[in-house]
Amino acid sequence: MxxxxxxxxxxxxxxxxxxxxxxxxxxxxxxxxxxxxxxGARLVWTSSVRAVAEAVGQAMAVQGAVCVFGDPGRGKTVAVRMALHEVPPGWKVTWVPVPVRPSVAGMRRAVFDALTLPGRFPHTSAPADAAVAAALGEARVLVVDEAQRLPVPCLEYLQSLWDHPGTRITLVLCGAGSERALGRLPQLASRVGAWQEVPRLxxxxxxxxxxxxxxxxxxxxxxxxxxxxxxxxxxxxxxxxxxxxxxxxxxxxxxxxxxxxxxxxxxxxxxxxxx
Structure with missing residues (x-):
């Protein structure tokens, strides 16, 4: 041309x-x-963003879980951020970064820090878990990005937080390959209410x-x-x-x-x- x-x-x-x-x-x-x-760029509400927003909203209604997956670069994280930009009164949103080569201890620390809990991180797991569970007693969306990195023990830890009788969590697991990571823990995968792929435009x-x-x-x-x-x-x-x-x-x-x-x-x- x-x-x-x-x-x-x-x-x-x-x-x-x-x-x-x-x-x-x-x-x-x-x-x-x-x-x-x-x-100069602007975010655009695509059909995929709307689908993610609908899936996350439905999960929040029942304090359920949703998995947002798709190939790298398709806008999964952006779609979740757009969906959660404004949440109903009484809800909070917490993004939990997944450590490199995560362990249960590392995930426990990541959740503790993401919740901005007061005081130093406890040296033993019991008081750390008690503090995290108490903070999760209010309605909250817990977003775990790069969830494809999570090994089974870390997924089990997240499931334990979600299953705790005192917590009120909507769990959003996001990442390229996050659906395959969840497949390694059928107990958690079976609890996912929505599997939302973000396809190519x-x-x-x-x-x-x-x-x-x-x-x-x-x-x-x-x-x-x-x-x-x-x-x-x-x-x-x-x-x-x-x-x-x-x-x-x-x-x-x-x-x-x-x-x-x-x-x-x-x-x-x-x-x-x-x-």
Whole structure:
């Protein structure tokens, strides 16, 4: 293609594009705490985000469990964060990071720290478990991201918290391969009320979503967006976000750049690793 894909006006951006911005509440900026976006991007409620929100909401209604899974980069964590951005009064949301090579002791500490409990972490398990159980006595969504890392003993620990008669937990297990991790503990897997996959964006939806995701894509014909997705994006949000950041910087740092398929082809090589 010889003609530019994106209008030249798109190059008149106010400042060099940083790698990402994060920590901004969802609102005018379209950003959300814990989510990194290219400058100027907005979060978009896709069909997958709506499905995750519905599954999480249903789990909260019965204090159940939900597993959110799908290949890396599809937006699982973002979908859960969007679903839990606003929860009903009386509910709290706690994100528990999974340690590298987690152990039960490490998970116990991770939950304790995530709940921001007062005092030092106890040296023995009994008082730590008592403090955690007491904190989980109020309605709370416990989100465990990167749950695919969890070995069976750690899953058993989470199940013990959920099964404790004094706790009121909705358990959200999220991660690429989290469904396979849960399969290693049938007792917990059988309690999961919803298995929600986050699939790739389909070609037609990818074009519509990216037009809402960032202003750079709004002047691109749908046929070109479909070509970009087929050639590079492959329905994966993380890839599209990286491509957006690279394109922003190309527009800001290269004089009289022509945004055509030749330029995009070069940017594709930056986004995708060599095969």
């Amino acid at each position: 010889t003609s530019p894909i994106i209008k030249a006006a798109a190059r008149r951006l106010p400042h060099p594009a940083p790698a990402a911005v994060a920590g901004v509440p969802l609102g005018e900026s379209g950003a959300l705490e814990g989510v990194a976006l290219p400058a 389909a070609g037609a939806e990818a074009a519509a979503v990216m037009a809402g995701f960032h202003p750079l894509w709004r002047t691109v014909p749908a046929s070109d967006l479909t070509w970009i997705d087929r050639s590079c994006g492959h329905g994966t949000f993380r890839t599209w976000a990286a491509l957006t950041a690279h394109l922003q910087n190309a527009l800001l740092t290269t004089a009289d750049v022509s945004v055509d398929r030749a330029l995009l082809g070069r940017l594709f090589q930056r986004v995708a690793p060599p095969l």
